[in-house]
Amino acid sequence: MYVTFIKISDLEKHYASAMALRGVNLEIAAQEWVSIVGASGSGKSTLLNIVGGLDVPSKGCVRMNGTDLCGLSEDALARFRRQNIGYIFQQSHLVPYLSATENVMLAQYFHSLPDEKEAEEALVRVGLGHRLHHRPSQLSGGEQQRVCIARALINSPKLLLADEPTGNLDRENTRVVLELLKKIHEAEHFTIILVTHDPFVADWASRLVKMEDGRVVSDTRNR
Amino acid sequence: MLPRLLKRSFLNQKKAMIIMVVAVAVGTAVAASLLTVATEISSKVAVELRAFGANILVEPRLEGLAGVSGQARYLEESDLKKIKTVFWRHNILGFAPFLDGLVEMRSGENVRPVQAVGTWFEQKLQLPGEESAFVAGIVSVAPWWSIEGAWASHADSVVVGSALATELNLHVGDSVNLEGRAFQVSGLLTTGDREDEQVFMELATLQGLLGGEGRISRVQVSALTTPMDDFAYKNPKTMTRTEYEKWYCTGYVTSIAKQVEEVMTGSRARPVWNVAETEGKVLEKLRLAIYLLSVMALIASAIGVGTTMVTSLLRRVEEVGLMKALGADSMGIITLFLSEAVLIGVFGGTVGLLLSLWISKQVGLLVFGTELNQKALLFPLSMGVSLIIAILGALLPIARALHIKPAVVLKGVE
Structure with missing residues (x-):
C-alpha cells in the first residue's frame, strides 16, 4: 500500500543571483529508496537540504509524516532532525579529535543519551569492529563513510538523506558502502533519498528522479 | 558525553586553550587583586590619613x-x-x-x-x-x-x-x-x-x-x-x-x-570638616580609580579570550555545522561553548587566584607596609572574576556559532 511519507509542494529557492529550485512537486512513499540525479547546479542538493530541514525554502512547503517543516523555527527543525533524520555527506564530516565510536555517540548525545556499547555495535554492523577507537585520520575514505552510516542510523531515523555519499570513493568502496546501505535498508525499512550524479549509484534506488535547472524533469521507477 | 567532548576538544586545541587560560588568569589576578585592595583601601588609607590630625x-x-x-x-x-x-x-x-x-x-x-x-x-x-x-x-x-x-x-x-x-x-x-x-x-x-x-x-x-x-x-x-x-x-x-x-x-x-x-x-x-571631607574625597577617588582599573583589566582579558575563542571557532565551523545537522539546537551549542568557557574560567581562575595572592601581598607590603587581610575574599573573587571574563569572552563566539548554517558549511561538491 502506497503511503505518502514526504510531500513536496511548489518548492522554490531563490538566492541573490540565482534560482536553485523552480517549483518542485514530489511525493515520496515510506520505505522508498529514491535517487535524485542531475548535473552540477541542477538543485538536487538544495532540495535535499530543504527536505532535511537544513535550509528553508523561499516558497512552497515540505510535509513529512504530517509535519509541515516550513512552519518550524530553526530550533524546532533541529529537534525534528534529531528525531527523524539521518545524514550522510559527501565529505565524511567526522569530528577529527573523536574516535569512530565517539563520533557515533555524538549523534546519540544530541538525540537522547549516549550509549557506548550500542555505538560500538553499530560500528560492528558496518564492519568496523576492529576500528572502534581509531580517529578519522586513521581510517580510509570507505571506512570513514561507513562510520557516517553508523552515525546516521544509530538513532533509527525514519529518513536517511545522503548527499553524494560515495562521491569521494573508488568503485570498490562505493559498492561496499551501497551494499551495506541496501542491507540495512532491507532490514530497517527507513526511507532513503540519495543525491548523486553517478548513474552506478543512482541505479541502486527503486526510483529515479532527474532534475535540471531547479525542476524535476523525470520521475521513473527503476527496474 | 559532554565531559568527554570537552576533554577531547581541550586536548585537540591545547595551544588556544593555554592562551585563553593565561588570558583569564592574568585578567583575574589583576582584577581580583585590585578589588581586594579596593576593599581594604578604606581602612589602610584612612589609617594613613589619620596622620593629618584629629x-x-x-x-x-x-x-x-x-x-x-x-x-x-x-x-x-x-x-x-x-x-x-x-x-x-x-x-x-x-x-x-x-x-x-x-x-x-x-x-x-x-x-x-x-x-x-x-x-x-x-x-x-x-x-x-x-x-x-x-x-x-x-x-x-x-x-x-x-x-x-x-x-x-x-x-x-x-x-x-x-x-x-x-x-x-x-x-x-x-x-x-x-x-x-x-x-x-x-x-x-x-x-x-x-x-x-x-x-x-x-x-x-x-x-x-x-x-x-x-x-x-x-x-x-x-x-x-x-x-x-x-x-x-x-x-x-x-x-x-x-x-x-x-x-x-x-x-x-x-x-x-x-x-x-x-x-x-x-x-x-x-x-573637623576640612579633614573629614578631604579624607572622604581622597578615598572615594582612589576607590573609583581602582574599580575602573579592575573593569578595564576584566574587559581586556575578556577581549583576549573572545578573540582566541573566535579564532578557534573559525577552525571548528564545520564541526558546529555537523552538530547542528545531527540535531543540536541553540541550547546544545550554547551548552557546549559555555561549558568550555566555564572550564577555561575555572582553570584560569585557579591560576589567577595563586597569582592574585602573590600580587595582593606585594601591593600590601609595597604600599602599606603590611599584608592585606582580605585573603578569604580572594577565592570567591578570583573564581567570580574568571568566570565573568570567560563567559564574556564566549559571548561573541557563541553568537557566531549560532549563526552557522549547516547547509552552507557542510556543502559538498556538486
Missing part, C-alpha cells in the same frame, strides 16, 4: 547665657575613658584632652603671660576587656608635631613652642618659672601653628596651677570613618527611626561625633 573636636556645650557672657565651661576629665566605649569604639584611634589657660612666665628677667596648655602627651589607658593598653594623647592625634628634645614626662617639665622659645632664648634643659613654680624645658615644639607660641605641660600639672582639678577645655578625637555620602549629610533630627539607626550604625564622622557627644557630659562634638 577629625572630631569635642568642646563644652554653651547653652543659655553661658555663650553670651563668655563664662568658661569645661568638660570632665573622668569622661575621657568613655570615648572608648561608644558603638564605634574600635574606630577611635586616638584622642587627646586639652586644658587652656593663661599663666605668668618668668624666664630670667622676662616676665610675661603665656598661653599654657595642659594635655596628655602619651597616656597609656587600660580599658576594660582590652588586653593591651590604649595609647591616647598628642602622639595619637597629632603625630606630625615635631619635638626637639622630649615630651614633658613628669610634673616638673614643660614643652615650649619653638617661636616662644626663640623669643625668650630658651633651650632644652633650661629652667622657666610658671606661676611661681620652676619647670625644666624638656622639649621645643614646632607645629607651624599657634602651638609654636604656647607652653605645654601635663594636664594634671596645669589643672594644679589653675586650680581646676578634673577640668578640660576640649578633646581632639581621631577616628577611622566611612566616607561621607548624600545620606550622611541628612539631618539626624529629620530622619525616620530606620534611617537614624542606619546612620548611627554607620561609621560616618558625624555619627561617631554624635556617639562621643553622648558619653561626654555637657559636650558638643563636631567634625
Whole structure:
C-alpha cells in the first residue's frame, strides 16, 4: 500500500543571483529508496537540504509524516532532525579529535543519551569492529563513510538523506558502502533519498528522479 | 558525553586553550587583586590619613547665657575613658584632652603671660576587656608635631613652642618659672601653628596651677570613618527611626561625633570638616580609580579570550555545522561553548587566584607596609572574576556559532 511519507509542494529557492529550485512537486512513499540525479547546479542538493530541514525554502512547503517543516523555527527543525533524520555527506564530516565510536555517540548525545556499547555495535554492523577507537585520520575514505552510516542510523531515523555519499570513493568502496546501505535498508525499512550524479549509484534506488535547472524533469521507477 | 567532548576538544586545541587560560588568569589576578585592595583601601588609607590630625573636636556645650557672657565651661576629665566605649569604639584611634589657660612666665628677667596648655602627651589607658593598653594623647592625634628634645614626662617639665622659645632664648634643659613654680624645658615644639607660641605641660600639672582639678577645655578625637555620602549629610533630627539607626550604625564622622557627644557630659562634638571631607574625597577617588582599573583589566582579558575563542571557532565551523545537522539546537551549542568557557574560567581562575595572592601581598607590603587581610575574599573573587571574563569572552563566539548554517558549511561538491 502506497503511503505518502514526504510531500513536496511548489518548492522554490531563490538566492541573490540565482534560482536553485523552480517549483518542485514530489511525493515520496515510506520505505522508498529514491535517487535524485542531475548535473552540477541542477538543485538536487538544495532540495535535499530543504527536505532535511537544513535550509528553508523561499516558497512552497515540505510535509513529512504530517509535519509541515516550513512552519518550524530553526530550533524546532533541529529537534525534528534529531528525531527523524539521518545524514550522510559527501565529505565524511567526522569530528577529527573523536574516535569512530565517539563520533557515533555524538549523534546519540544530541538525540537522547549516549550509549557506548550500542555505538560500538553499530560500528560492528558496518564492519568496523576492529576500528572502534581509531580517529578519522586513521581510517580510509570507505571506512570513514561507513562510520557516517553508523552515525546516521544509530538513532533509527525514519529518513536517511545522503548527499553524494560515495562521491569521494573508488568503485570498490562505493559498492561496499551501497551494499551495506541496501542491507540495512532491507532490514530497517527507513526511507532513503540519495543525491548523486553517478548513474552506478543512482541505479541502486527503486526510483529515479532527474532534475535540471531547479525542476524535476523525470520521475521513473527503476527496474 | 559532554565531559568527554570537552576533554577531547581541550586536548585537540591545547595551544588556544593555554592562551585563553593565561588570558583569564592574568585578567583575574589583576582584577581580583585590585578589588581586594579596593576593599581594604578604606581602612589602610584612612589609617594613613589619620596622620593629618584629629577629625572630631569635642568642646563644652554653651547653652543659655553661658555663650553670651563668655563664662568658661569645661568638660570632665573622668569622661575621657568613655570615648572608648561608644558603638564605634574600635574606630577611635586616638584622642587627646586639652586644658587652656593663661599663666605668668618668668624666664630670667622676662616676665610675661603665656598661653599654657595642659594635655596628655602619651597616656597609656587600660580599658576594660582590652588586653593591651590604649595609647591616647598628642602622639595619637597629632603625630606630625615635631619635638626637639622630649615630651614633658613628669610634673616638673614643660614643652615650649619653638617661636616662644626663640623669643625668650630658651633651650632644652633650661629652667622657666610658671606661676611661681620652676619647670625644666624638656622639649621645643614646632607645629607651624599657634602651638609654636604656647607652653605645654601635663594636664594634671596645669589643672594644679589653675586650680581646676578634673577640668578640660576640649578633646581632639581621631577616628577611622566611612566616607561621607548624600545620606550622611541628612539631618539626624529629620530622619525616620530606620534611617537614624542606619546612620548611627554607620561609621560616618558625624555619627561617631554624635556617639562621643553622648558619653561626654555637657559636650558638643563636631567634625573637623576640612579633614573629614578631604579624607572622604581622597578615598572615594582612589576607590573609583581602582574599580575602573579592575573593569578595564576584566574587559581586556575578556577581549583576549573572545578573540582566541573566535579564532578557534573559525577552525571548528564545520564541526558546529555537523552538530547542528545531527540535531543540536541553540541550547546544545550554547551548552557546549559555555561549558568550555566555564572550564577555561575555572582553570584560569585557579591560576589567577595563586597569582592574585602573590600580587595582593606585594601591593600590601609595597604600599602599606603590611599584608592585606582580605585573603578569604580572594577565592570567591578570583573564581567570580574568571568566570565573568570567560563567559564574556564566549559571548561573541557563541553568537557566531549560532549563526552557522549547516547547509552552507557542510556543502559538498556538486
